[in-house]
Amino acid sequence: MMARAEHKAGPDLREACLAEALVIISNAGVEKLSIREVARRIGVSHQAPYRHFASRNHLLAEIVRRAFADFAQALRGPAPTDDPAADALAMGFAYVQFAFAEPLKYRLMFGGTLPDPVDHPDMMQGARDAFDVLRNSLIRLYSARGQQPDRETIDREALFAWSSLHGVVSLMRTDAIGTLDLAPSARADFVAHALRQVGTALGINTSGQEPHRGSS
Amino acid sequence: MMARAEHKAGPDLREACLAEALVIISNAGVEKLSIREVARRIGVSHQAPYRHFASRNHLLAEIVRRAFADFAQALRGPAPTDDPAADALAMGFAYVQFAFAEPLKYRLMFGGTLPDPVDHPDMMQGARDAFDVLRNSLIRLYSARGQQPDRETIDREALFAWSSLHGVVSLMRTDAIGTLDLAPSARADFVAHALRQVGTALGINTSGQEPHRGSS
DNA sequence: CAATGGTGGTTGACAGTGTCAACTGATTGC
DNA sequence: GCAATCAGTTGACACTGTCAACCACCATTG
Structure with a gap:
């Protein structure tokens, strides 16, 4: 039945994560950044971001790098x-x-x-x-x-x-x-x-x- | 049998918490400071520090105040x-x-x-x-x-x-x-x-x- | 065309956290 | 003597990061 939500974001989940992480940080501060919250907002499983970032800090590091x-x-x-x-x-x-x-x-x-x-x-x-x-x-x-x-x-x-x-x-x-x-x-x-x-x-x-x- | 560890620290548990918190912070950084870890090291239940500090941030705030x-x-x-x-x-x-x-x-x-x-x-x-x-x-x-x-x-x-x-x-x-x-x-x-x-x-x-x- | 393997996603655990709530034992004021 | 309060306890709950196993698809090869 392939019910499983249609693999949402496509190949740009990485970008989506970064964008959503920025939103979270700007709203609630960097210490409130959590991979699970990012995943939740994007509408994807809590583990999905780990395909693109080895850890929470790797996600953060990429944001910092761009900054x-x-x-x-x-x-x-x-x-x-x-x-x-x-x-x-x-x-x-x-x-x-x-x-x-x-x-x-x-x-x-x-x-x-x-x-x-x-x-x-x-x-x-x-x-x-x-x-x-x-x-x-x-x-x-x-x-x-x-x-x-x-x-x-x-x-x-x-x-x-x-x-x-x-x-x-x-x-x-x-x-x-x-x-x-x-x-x-x-x-x-x-x-x-x-x-x-x-x-x-x-x-x-x-x-x-x-x-x-x-x-x- | 009064086994319960003899209410360790006495009235200076507050000071003990502050001291131990400093140790943790200096060893592992402020973000690693956790009330539970403080309690554990002092040898007291994980909730005991809450008698003296309303929250983790209150503990931290007192340390900062002294600094x-x-x-x-x-x-x-x-x-x-x-x-x-x-x-x-x-x-x-x-x-x-x-x-x-x-x-x-x-x-x-x-x-x-x-x-x-x-x-x-x-x-x-x-x-x-x-x-x-x-x-x-x-x-x-x-x-x-x-x-x-x-x-x-x-x-x-x-x-x-x-x-x-x-x-x-x-x-x-x-x-x-x-x-x-x-x-x-x-x-x-x-x-x-x-x-x-x-x-x-x-x-x-x-x-x-x-x-x-x-x-x- | 079928088997294969990687890629991107899933669920399910585990340990750790802060914090609320209810409890217990001792100390103290009346 | 007795109630109240204080200081510490245990037990939950919801949350976190992260490991592990699994599944679906797609492109590649044989």
Whole structure:
């Protein structure tokens, strides 16, 4: 009688799983992601996803991998002009914008609940790509000043820039910032201000824009 | 025959649970923390901890609360001298040092898997305290320069400093930094360099220490 | 064409989890 | 002395990930 529900999703069950997993994560958080729930929603047996993902973490790792890839792409987004300083700032904005436009992905990438990268070597490829984008932007920046810093210097500055941006976004997203009783405008300006400060530390003087406190 | 194991822990079962939970978390990560495992290790029934904690998250929230309290204490640690700039830098070091000395607690606080602060109002008290410590340090810093910035400015700068430090530590801890192929010395100097850069952005010129790149 | 094997799906178990409910033994206040 | 409360117990229930065995189909070969 072949009653058995007609082998639902076809060959794209893998994609369906990934899509549904994203829905779950965005609704209930990553820790609520369960393979059984994914299967249930798709209308397929609880074991079916295991044909496509060796474990829950493998499913999650694939989602994270794509998130990193998107992230790297977003950083590559602003086409380079002939002003490396402006480009660097644009990349900073792109970073923050991505974090706000795709909070889900961002949280996935930097939220700390990643599957162990050792078990999922490809997962972090996008992270490496993104870091290269940042490195290159800094190299252009230095080179426009007639400097040719060595790799250590570049890596140091890149790490600093990245970590500052990450810290900014991270504090924004953490509930920590919600529980601090901040002056309202401070919270609003926070991102722009932090970007400006990072620029300052890297020796970019935000063109035309006078720093609003007189010192230095 | 009163065989029932002699009501083990006494009134400090609560403390025993917290201690054992810390062991579990440090060995296997926070997501492996389970009330049943805690109970099992202490040698008590799987339901006993519920006398002291309404749920697994309440147990976790108490651990997090103490971690934040310790953190605030660590930031208060360096006694203020008469050099606010040096004090601010010392606080930066204290921040990073805490993160390295107590990676477990730090990960708990900023790892992103916190119980919802709305359900655990006291949990973040230490975070607010720590932020106040930072605010005060900056106020002293400005005031030593003869400035009296308003609260928005202070909050902005405090957020920037905090987020940068957090970003630094966060990248250090994330496996992300492990998967980037960095110049080795860049990784080693990273923290010191970032602290210096944050100081630069805040207008602190690290005394006697010439910035190693010539510009401005 | 028939046998074969892989591929994608199924059901059924098992151990582990959080948590509700009902119970028991001791301690304590009246 | 006795009721109440506290601290811990056992026993369930629903949920999870994952292993194992099974089944249906499709494409391949012989």
